[in-house]
Amino acid sequence: MASILEINNLFKSYGSVEILKDINVAIEQGDFLVLVGPSGCGKSTLLNCIAGLEPITKGTLSIGGQDMTHVSPKDRDIAMVFQSYALYPTMTVAKNITFGMKVRGVDQATQDEKLKHVATQLQIEPLLNRKPGQLSGGQRQRVAMGRALVRDPKLFLFDEPLSNLDAKLRVEMRTEIKALHQRLGASMVYVTHDQIEAMTLATKIVVMKGGVIQQMGTPSEIYNHPANLFVADFMGSPAMNLIPAKTKANGKGVQIEIERSSGAPITLIDTKNKDLPENVILGVRPEDIADATLRGGEGRQEADCLIDIVEPAGADTFAVMQLGGKHVTARLHAETAAVAGKNLNLAFDLGKVSYFAPETGERLN
């Protein structure tokens, strides 16, 4: 089956500065691909390359099975939503939405029909005669989506479309984009620096750093099996705990030792993994450290820990402690008995931990 978008060995440089290095990505019809990474990682440049707004230095790019490497944006059968919405300020909402069709010479009846359809779909009929300056941020966002939807393209491109909205509206629009994707079954490429947006929206995530793809996979793969320390640290909030530890071979598996300033080292036994180097970085998600009295079970190893800070967050309570010279966060039940300055028996879920090599940052298990 032909991919809807296929990028092979793409390089992009400005002069002697390499922005993107050897990018290979392919998605199928109906996929929601999210490009995520810190600012300056090249994710927006990659999106502009897909759109044809930036020429590619080396490599090939095809959309819908056709080579588009040197095709101009208008002939790529794409639609794009921009961070600043990029609505045409002097045109009404209706004119904004139909501008593309007008340029392509679509007849008036079809234009009206499509405009009506999209306006109903996005509930923006009352706004059609207004200018963008008279709209709120959320309304502008909708109009920008409408301009993309009306095109009915092979591929939708989103460049941080929610980052100009306030927190509440952002969550609402996120849900709406997800619903839209499910309803249309369209293929989308979405750029964001917000890892929660990436996790919630994507069927496939590409994590980028310094113009290089760090990991590509489903949200669950990225979250549960991060390929390196960067991905582990970047995805998830609060971030994954990355604790320096020493390992020792043990009859049943591996014995892990974590230093701590107060008292003897913590010793945990991992029965699933073998053959680890002596020095590792242990990656544990905050939710994999639980109250031993409330949750127990298989694969869990208990340890008595001194809690430094307790942060109630409503649904959860975060407990922060000092292990291996790092702050370690545990996501506990709201009604936990944790008290700052006192010890608490915590259960580490070793079935879900990651190990990384301290020198290279690569995943070991």
Place this chain on the structure above:
Amino acid sequence: MTDMSYSPPRSGNRTVKIALRWTLYIMLGLFALFYLMPLFVMVTTSFKSLDEIRTGDLISLPREVTFEAWRTAWSGACTGIQCEGVRPFFWNSVLIAIPAVLLSTLIGALNGYVVAQWRFRGANLFFALMLFGCFIPFQVVLLPMARMLGLMGLAGTIPGLIFVHVIYGLGFTTLFFRNYYVSIPSELTKAAKVDGAGFFRIFWSIFLPLSLPIIVVTVIWQFTQIWNDFLFGVSFSQAGTQPVTVALNNIVNSTTGVKAYNVDMAAAIIAALPTLFVYVVAGKYFVRGLTAGSVKG
């Protein structure tokens, strides 16, 4: 936001404040009077008869208002051997200024659009050289330009003068439009490209409709420059194509015997009226347009 909770340290200085405010107004009023004095003398003199000028006081109001000097200045005063007033020259100026203003504004808008939104290799150098054009003393280019106009067969013609004004206006018009367009997010151009619009379509449908404030600024600037120009007008014209500024000079300088001050003044006012008119009508847009772009809309 102004701080509403601010109160003066002492309540007794209210009178001092009012006194200071009035001093300021009086000073400003005096300055305004000082600047308006020449205009006052010009206007009153133009309505006096020659006899009255000879016998009367320079700054007194006319005893008897007469429009004779205005009539002579418009259609009878002698500019050298020809005695048709400033009228034919006034129309020459109109024929030069209007096309030159429109052309230089349009080309400046296109230049600015390219430099600000279609970055190309060497765009900065190109813009720097355009800016250089703003600061060239025009005396330097007189001879080469005369040669150019000769080669093009435009020497001494109105199209020749239009050409010169368009070329030397481009530095400023490009600067104005470039600075205006550079504040427009480039995503707008990108969105239009994805929508399928080309170079001119984007300019015409998206950028020009946004440009009213800066068009007003450019038109006022260019109109004032071109209408008031004397150097190019006197250098590159011949009898029959001279602009009004040259005619004014000829009226004042070529009279023999008694100086007709009233006619000179009337002719000078006529020559200055169009620019005055443009400032009065569009002046507020001028100030607004100059600051536009620096503030987000």
